[in-house]
Amino acid sequence: MMQLGMRGCLKPAAILLISTLALGACSGGSSGSGSGGSPAKGGLRLAMVTDVGGLGDKSFNDSAYAGLKKAKADLGADIEVLESKSAADYQPNLTVLADGGYDDIFAIGFLMNKDLAQVAKNHPQGHFAIVDAVVDLPNVTSITFREQDASFLAGALAARVSKTKMIGFLGGLDIPLLRKFEAGFSAGAHQVDPSVKVEVKYVGSFEDVASGKELASVLLNDHVDVIYVAAGKSGLGAIGAIRDTPNVYAIGVDSDQDDLAKGKILTSVLKRVDVAVFHVAQDAKNKKKPSGHLELGLKDDGVGLTEFQYTRAIIGAKTIAEVGRLRQAIIAGKITPPQTREELQNYKPVKL
Amino acid sequence: MSGPLVDFVELTLVKAAPLIYAALAGVLCERAGILNIALEGQLTVGAFTGVAVAFLTGSPLLGLVAGIAAGALAGALLGIAATRFGVDQIVAGTGLNLLALGGCAFGLTVVFGQPGASSEVHSLGGRGEWILIALAFLAAIVLHFALYRTAWGLRVRACGENPKAVRSAGIDPRNVRLIATMIAGGLAGLGGVYLSLGELDLYSDGMTAGRGFIALAAVIFGRWTPFGAMGAAIGFGALAALQFTLQRSGIPSELMQALPYLAALAALTGIAGRARAPQSDGVPYTE
Numbered sequence: 001m002m003q004l005g006m007r008g009c010l011k012p013a014a015i016l017l018i019s020t021l022a023l024g025a026c027s028g029g030s031s032g033s034g035s036g037g038s039p040a041k042g043g044l045r046l047a048m049v050t051d052v053g054g055l056g057d058k059s060f061n062d063s064a065y066a067g068l069k070k071a072k073a074d075l076g077a078d079i080e081v082l083e084s085k086s087a088a089d090y091q092p093n094l095t096v097l098a099d100g101g102y103d104d105i106f107a108i109g110f111l112m113n114k115d116l117a118q119v120a121k122n123h124p125q126g127h128f129a130i131v132d133a134v135v136d137l138p139n140v141t142s143i144t145f146r147e148q149d150a151s152f153l154a155g156a157l158a159a160r161v162s163k164t165k166m167i168g169f170l171g172g173l174d175i176p177l178l179r180k181f182e183a184g185f186s187a188g189a190h191q192v193d194p195s196v197k198v199e200v201k202y203v204g205s206f207e208d209v210a211s212g213k214e215l216a217s218v219l220l221n222d223h224v225d226v227i228y229v230a231a232g233k234s235g236l237g238a239i240g241a242i243r244d245t246p247n248v249y250a251i252g253v254d255s256d257q258d259d260l261a262k263g264k265i266l267t268s269v270l271k272r273v274d275v276a277v278f279h280v281a282q283d284a285k286n287k288k289k290p291s292g293h294l295e296l297g298l299k300d301d302g303v304g305l306t307e308f309q310y311t312r313a314i315i316g317a318k319t320i321a322e323v324g325r326l327r328q329a330i331i332a333g334k335i336t337p338p339q340t341r342e343e344l345q346n347y348k349p350v351k352l
Numbered sequence: 353m354s355g356p357l358v359d360f361v362e363l364t365l366v367k368a369a370p371l372i373y374a375a376l377a378g379v380l381c382e383r384a385g386i387l388n389i390a391l392e393g394q395l396t397v398g399a400f401t402g403v404a405v406a407f408l409t410g411s412p413l414l415g416l417v418a419g420i421a422a423g424a425l426a427g428a429l430l431g432i433a434a435t436r437f438g439v440d441q442i443v444a445g446t447g448l449n450l451l452a453l454g455g456c457a458f459g460l461t462v463v464f465g466q467p468g469a470s471s472e473v474h475s476l477g478g479r480g481e482w483i484l485i486a487l488a489f490l491a492a493i494v495l496h497f498a499l500y501r502t503a504w505g506l507r508v509r510a511c512g513e514n515p516k517a518v519r520s521a522g523i524d525p526r527n528v529r530l531i532a533t534m535i536a537g538g539l540a541g542l543g544g545v546y547l548s549l550g551e552l553d554l555y556s557d558g559m560t561a562g563r564g565f566i567a568l569a570a571v572i573f574g575r576w577t578p579f580g581a582m583g584a585a586i587g588f589g590a591l592a593a594l595q596f597t598l599q600r601s602g603i604p605s606e607l608m609q610a611l612p613y614l615a616a617l618a619a620l621t622g623i624a625g626r627a628r629a630p631q632s633d634g635v636p637y638t639e
Binding site for chain 1: 467554
């Protein structure tokens with residue numbers, strides 16, 4: 001329950017109420033989540049707009065929200081969340097928050113880039129941040145991740161674990177963002193073993209669980225024995241198929257999915273949206289001039305692999321050490337994983 | 353037995369089964385004179401209810417029965433709106449699709465306490481999946497027999513062509529249509545159960561992913577007959593299977609995904625032979 005009695009919360013609560021009513025009238029699809037009871041100590045006020053997955057997706061949006069909650073706990077920020085039920089909600093949600101005078105407003109997801117640019121232009125005094133897209137405006141911080149770096153490590157790991165020397169990549173939509181995962185994964189595999197074959201499939205949807213399972217079966221029938229699953233909810237079907245088949249493994253993505261099928265998910269490629277959100281919040285708190293483009297990689301813990309909690313024995317200490325060395329090489333700039341198919345074609349394994 | 357061809361045929365059947373159920377539902381409705389664009393919603397309701405009941409009771413069989421019943425109920429809503437209130441069937445169908453999606457998303461948080469996707473439940477298993485695939489073909493044969501060889505079938509078809517003639521025979525076309533939408537809803541619900549409890553073991557928002565609309569295309573391409581719709585559904589299933597195996601071989605996958613709709617357009621415009629909908633398809637019957 002929201003505690004409306006506290007003075008510090010009255011204003012956001014009122015904004016929330018008005019926004020809910022306003023959005024309810026035009027889109028019928030937006031809900032706010034309460035800012036809780038603690039008043040703003042430093043006067044820092046932060047807000048975010050989720051993508052259509054919304055809170056509770058155990059992935060992207062939840063991760064951003066975790067960063068916001070950390071800002072509330074550590075920086076004493078007042079926080080506000082508006083959820084988008086469809087793409088039509090992006091602009092109204094962003095506008096409502098922009099009118100609310102927040103220090104920073106986070107747009108979670110590249111699909112919001114056009115709407116955010118519009119709102120940021122109309123509110124030059126406000127400051128905004130967007131995840132996974134680059135919006136080139138003075139009052140917008142663009143947050144992107146070097147997904148190809150962590151995917152490179154996943155590729156090396158997959159190539160080492162594979163017995164058949166056939167590994168697979170299963171993506172959601174064939175878009176540039178997902179191709180960063182694909183290119184990094186392939187390059188990582190070829191870095192440790194050029195003879196490994198990487199089969200690439202795309203579901204064509206982040207929601208089609210059945211097709212995710214069917215495509216995983218197609219890969220397994222082709223003797224692929226490790227699949228890197230970067231397909232949102234479609235990936236649940238793929239992980240299901242892998243769980244039911246002996247001697248094959250998955251690599252999860254975005255959040256820690258190792259628990260979904262213990263011992264069958266070698267590792268998960270983490271994308272720490274929470275770290276990025278907190279980073280930007282800290283800049284705002286310290287009145288530091290926000291950066292225009294923030295690109296997080298292995299060094300900043302913006303991306304990384306989980307700790308092989310259930311799969312250490314399957315992977316083996318030798319491979320784990322090798323992946324650690326590759327990680328250091330990427331951080332040191334000795335290896336630059338490719339992020340497009342063109343770069344992948346020209347990529348040559350680096351001698352370490 | 354295995355091999356590329358066997359894998360391809362298997363994948364085709366797996367892809368085709370939910371389309372067959374939904375397309376048969378579409379054929380039955382439209383032959384009775386009700387345009388059912390709510391197939392997508394009925395698939396969704398069946399898929400969700402099946403998983404929810406399997407979760408609550410621990411029995412996938414009860415889930416199966418409940419999924420069919422929920423589909424029939426969703427069909428009845430369309431039937432009642434169309435026959436008792438004379439609502440525009442496209443508007444009612446669109447509304448029901450949205451209601452199904454929103455209702456199941458809400459039900460997910462109530463039953464499983466989490467949004468997005470359910471936890472895993474006991475499914476019907478691999479054997480259950482193949483029984484449901486076989487049942488889809490059997491359903492086509494039964495529907496064909498029922499529509500063309502029984503008095504009930506004659507009444508249904510007459511309702512789709514000329515409901516006034518049915519009325520003059522002393523039968524209320526509205527009742528015939530309502531029953532048809534309920535049976536159709538049950539069929540589509542079974543298609544949803546196939547997805548969530550047959551092929552998979554969970555429900556996830558948006559998991560039907562447009563299969564209800566591809567089934568509508570199959571109804572048209574199949575000339576509003578059970579065997580035609582089944583054949584079209586198998587064809588579309590084969591296309592999807594081909595798309596899966598031939599990805600990135602030069603043919604854009606978006607084009608492959610659009611092919612069912614192009615095929616339906618071709619059928620409607622007469623490029624692929626003459627297609628004629630039942631004369632009173634989508635026309636409300638009033639006295």
